[in-house]
Amino acid sequence: MSDAVVIGAGPNGLAAAIRLAEAGRQVLILEAADAPGGAVRTEELTLPGFRHDTFSSVYPAAAASPVFGRMPLAEHGLEWVHPEAAYAHPLPGGDARLLYRDLDRTVANLGADGPAWERFAKPFLDNFEAVRATMLSGFPPIGGPLKLLTQAGPLRTLGFTRLLPGKATGLGARLFQDQGSRAWLYGAAMHGDTPPDGTGSAIAAFYLNLVGHAVGWPSPKGGAERLTDALVGYFKSLGGELRVNARVRKITSAGGRVTGVETADEHFPAKLVVADVMPSALTRMAELPGWYRVALNRYVQGASTVKVDWALDGPIPWENPDVHGAGTVHVAGTEAEFMHSVKQAHDGIADLPFLLLGQQSIADPTRAPEGKHTAWAYTHGPQEGVAWEQVTPEVVERMETQVERFAPGFRDRILARHILSPGGLEARNANLVGGDVGGGSYRISQLVFRPLPKLTPYATPLKGLYIGSAATFPGGAVHGVPGDAAARAALKG
Structure with a gap:
């Protein structure tokens, strides 16, 4: 027993x-399932030698986690790979905004809006341990806010508290004059299901950017499952037993x-x-x-998801060369295009959908044969009112059209693709109800x-x-x- x-x-x-x-x-x-990991798995989904992360792939929260941080995971094979930039947001005409782990480099990339970002982000970055204790703790989250109050003072704590019910659009309007900078900020909010103009989206947008400065947006070398392997290895070293199937x-x-x-x-x-x-x-x-x-x-439950993995004959040919070095790319275009897409996706399928795209093989060549690359992207839609199994092929076509806008010639480099509809995601992992990759x-x-x-x-x-x-x-x-x-x-x- x-x-x-x-x-x-x-x-x-x-x-x-x-x-x-x-x-x-x-x-x-x-x-x-037939292997551990839940939504942290790596498989050859397309062609032999192309290692794709089946579900999740980029782990700023894991790198910041106080739970994983106290475990000897490196001793069990975990090695983080950091791309040159945490993420990029390409814009029409070859422009782009990027989040770098280095705050100064990010400020320079944001141009005239950079000083405003520095003034806003740096005090929280200086007190990141208190912010992390607030965002990544069990319930009730009391210790983190008290630490933030002690370390950062009442004004900064009040400013942080204001973000909780705030909208990313409101935060963007306060900080930035340029629409490209505002669109850059909004992309991080879309990692959840709260749109940039939705209550509660400000904290998501800000926190993910802050984490990017504090710990980066890394991925495990060799694929997501290396994190799973390390956790399982440590668990078994403690005498634990694991049964699959x-x-x-x-x-x-x-x-x-x-x-x-x-x-x-x-x-x-x-x-x-x-x-x-x-x-x-x-x-x-x-x-x-x-x-x-x-x-x-x-x-x-949160939004449904359609995910595509690509085996590529070369790197994605982004119009802006800086985007090439980003591990994650938010493909949405201008602020107006972004918000229009989000509104369309609330009730159906967007013409030019917002994409969360990853290109991990740029920084980690172990994921593909020499000279080749992997990439993936997903987009969201409503849980109800869409016949996803019927429309998924059209959604994939629109996703690839959206990438092509900012990377002409992208389609010519596709060797193979693997598609997961919302139903396909749930079939592989029962916790992804209706293709909800956020857990609610x-x-x-x-x-x-x-x-x-x-x-x-x-x-x-x-x-x-x-x-x-x-x-x-x-x-x-x-x-x-x-x-x-x-x-x-x-x-x-």
């Missing part, structure tokens, strides 16, 4: 299992307490279970009180209280059962904080 069972071997499940194992518990992880069908209980979990073939007794699953899955697995079940079923919506009503308003959101009414997925605070991205926080709550009992 294991002391604890963790459901799911994604970053949060692994973080939870490691915390429990470090505390001396005998831990078993049960993973439904072991889908949990039921969490068993008696007398209001967990007794174990069941797969199709076996029952695993345990008095403590941490589930790295979405709320809808938890309600199917466990016998939960009616009020809690209703609350979980009200959890709102980040609209203001669900930004802090995840998955429901509760002092200890990781604990469920069923004693011994905890939820530690991206649906819990502080939410998605690859940093392991929800899983670690759920395990700490479980250890407190």
